Amino acid sequence: MRQKLHHLNYNILLPYILLVVFGIVMVYSASSDILLVNGFNPAIYGIRQAIYAFCAIFLVGALCFFLKLGIFKSRRFVAGFLVICLLMLFYLICLKLFKGSAAAVNGSVGWIDLKIIKIQPLEIAKLALVIYLAYFLDRHDGSFKKGHIIQNLSRPAILAAFMMFLVIIEPDFGGTAVLAMIVIVMFSVSGVPAKNAVLCLIGIGISVFLLVFLIIKWNPEFLQESYQYRRFLSFLHPFELEQKGGAQLVNSYYAIHNGGLLGVGLGNSMQKRGYLPEPYTDFILAIIAEEIGVIGALLVLGLIFYLIFSIMEVGNKASSQFNALVCFGIATIIFTQTFFNVGAVLGLLPITGVTLPFISYGGSSLLVLSAAIGIVLNISANERIKKEKEELE
Template sequence: MSVVDVESARHGGARAALARFLRRPLASYYLVLGSAGLLLLIGLIMVFSSTSWMSTTQFGHPAYYFTRQLIWVLAALPLAWLISRMPLRILRAMSLLMVIGAVGLLALTFVPGLGVVRGGSRNWLDFGGPFLLQPSEAAKLALIIWVAHVFANKGTLVRQWRHLLIPVAPVVAVVVGLTLGQGDMGTSVIMMLILLTIVWVLGVPTWLFGLAVGSVGALGIFFVLSESYRTQRVLGFLDPFADYANTGYQAANSIYAFANGGWWGTGLGASTQKAGVLPEQHTDFIFAILGEELGLPGSLMVIVLFLAFGYAGLRIAMRTKDTFVRLAAAGITGWFMMQAVINLGMVLAVFPVVGVPLPLVSYGGASMLATVAAVGVLLALAKQEPGAKEALAARREQRLRRREAAT
C-alpha cells in the first residue's frame, strides 16, 4: 500500500469516527462539556501567565489574581452542575424572578456608595466584601431564559407584532437602558445582539426583523456620536498608530503582542507586553497575551474550541421541537459566539475597543459565574435532544451495576 493510500485510510477512519460520534444522542452534550472545559483550563493557565508580573509587583507573589480566578471557577462549577440537572420547568418558573433580580441589581449600581466606577463604566457593585459584583453579566443569562420562556408560552401569537413586542420590548429596553446608563456600551451591544439572535431563530417576518436591526443600528450610532470619547474610540481602531499615546494605545500594543509572538510564540510565561505595557492584559486583551506566548497554534486552538462550542449549541437548537429549548440554546450560543468574535476582532484591531471579555477565558468573577452557569443551562438543554434522556438513564444504570459488582 502506498503512502497516499495509508493517508487516505487514516483520514477516512477519522471521518468515520467523527460521524459515529455525532450520531450519538449525547454528542452535543459532550461537545459543550469538552469545549467549555478546555476553554476554562486554558483561561486559568493564561490568567496566571498574564498576571504573574502584575501580581508580583502589586502583592509580592505571582498567584494573587490566579487564586481569585480559581475561587470563582470553583464556585461556578457546582452551580453549573446543579443547573445542568435542574428540570427545565423549574428554570422557566424562575425566569421572571431572575429578570427582576437583574433589574434590581442594575439599578443598585446608581446608588451612591454601592455603585463602583471602573474603566469609565459604573457597572460594579461593592457590598463591602473582597469581591465586586457586575450585574450586567447575570442580566444577559436572565434575559435569554426569560425571553425564551415568554416566546415559548405565546406560541403562534408571536406572529402578531404586538405579541412579539409586549412584554419583551419594554423589559429589554429597561435592562439595556440601565446598562447604557452605566456607560457600558459593549455589554449593551451584546444584549441587543442576543435579542436579535432569538428573534431571528423565532422566525419573525423579514420586514420586522429588518426593522429591529435598523433600530438597533440607529440606536448604536446615536450613542456613539453622543459622546466624543466613544466616537474617538470607535474611529481609533482604523489606525491605532495615528494616536498611539491615547485612543490607539491598547489596539497598537495588542498588535505588537502578536507581532512579538510570531508564528510559534515566545513561550508560556515569556510575554513582554504583560509587564505593564498592554492595559487589561488579563481581561479584555488576554487573547493578545495568549497569541504572544502560544503563537498561531495556541490562537487557533482557542478559535477551534469556540467553533466546536458554537456548533454544539446550534445542533441543540436545530434538533429539538421544543420552542423554549431552541430559543434558549440559540440565545446562549449567540451570546458566546458574538462576544468571542467581538473580543477577538477588538484584540486584532479589526473592531473598535468596546470592552468585552473573552467568555470562559478572561479574568473576572462575575463574568465567570454567568458564563459557566450558562454552560450549565446549555448542558440541561442538550439533555432534551432525541435519545439523550434514554442514553443518560442507561449510563446511570451501568454505573449502578458496576458499583454492585464491585461490592
C-alpha cells in the first residue's frame, strides 16, 4: 500500500481532484437560486454533490487504486461485472414496458431509484464495456489477421451491440453514441488494421447521417410528442422552437453571451434563475461561461483534456495490452462525454443529455468516473513499480 502511494501519478490525481472540487462549487452555484425560489434548502444539491465526491474519492476511487490489478482482469470479475450491468439495463426495459411514462425522467427511463440514490446503469455500462473489451482483446492479441478479423471480433461486437440496443430503447441516444465510440476506439488500438477501423467509422457516420436526414424529411407524426425528438428539432431551429424544447439551447447562448471573456462573477448568473432548465446538469458549462467567462470555461476544459492526455500517456507506456486498452477506453469515455456536452451547449450537436465529466450534478457518473480514475492510477503505479524493479535488476 505504501509502495503504491509512493508511486501515485499526480498528473492524473491533481486534475481529477480539482475538477471534482470545482464541480461541487458550480453545482451549488447553478442550483441554489432555483431551489431557494421553490422553497427548498439552497445548498441541498451542493451538499449531495459533496457527499458523492467524498464517497467517490475516498471509497470508490481509493478502493480501485489499492485493489490488486489482477482482480480487474480475472474472468470471474469481468463476467460478474458484465452480467450485473446487463441485468440492470434489462430491468430498465422492464420498467419502461410495465410503467411507461410513470417511470420516465425527461422522457427517458434511465434510472433505478433506490430512494437514497438513483443509479444510472448506463454509467456503469461504460466502464463494464471498457473492462470486458480490454479483457477479450488482450486474450486474443495477435489474432486479428486478414481474413479472420470479423470472425474474431464477432463476439464482443454482438455483446456491445446488444448493450447499445438496451440503452437506445430507454431511449438514450447520447449514451448509445458514447458506447459506440468506446467500441470503435478500443478495436482501433487493439491491433485491428487501421483501414478496417476507419472504414467502420465512416460507415457508421454515413448511416447516422442518412438516418437523421430521412427522419427530418419524413417528420413522422408519431414522433411529434417525443421528448427526445423535440430536443433534436430544437437543435436545428432553437429560436423558432423555443417554447417546444429549444429553451435550453437559446438560454445557453444568452448565458455565454452575458459572460463574455471574464464573466459576471461566481454566483451572479442570471440564466440559472429559472431561464435555463436544470442548469446544474448537462448545461452547467453555460453557467460556468456566464459566471467566470469564456476564458474560465476554457481553463476548465483544458484541465479535462490534460487529464485525458495524462491517461493516454499511461496507456502508451503500459507494458501489457490489457492495461493499455483500459486506459484508452477510459480516456475515450471522458473525451466523448466532453465532446458531446460542449457540442450541445454551443449548438453544434443535438442535445442528448450527456453530462460534463466530474462537473455536472449526479452521483452515478461521479462514482463510476472515480472508479475509472482509481483503476488508471492503479495501472500507473504498477507500471512505475515494475519499471523501478527492472532498473534495479
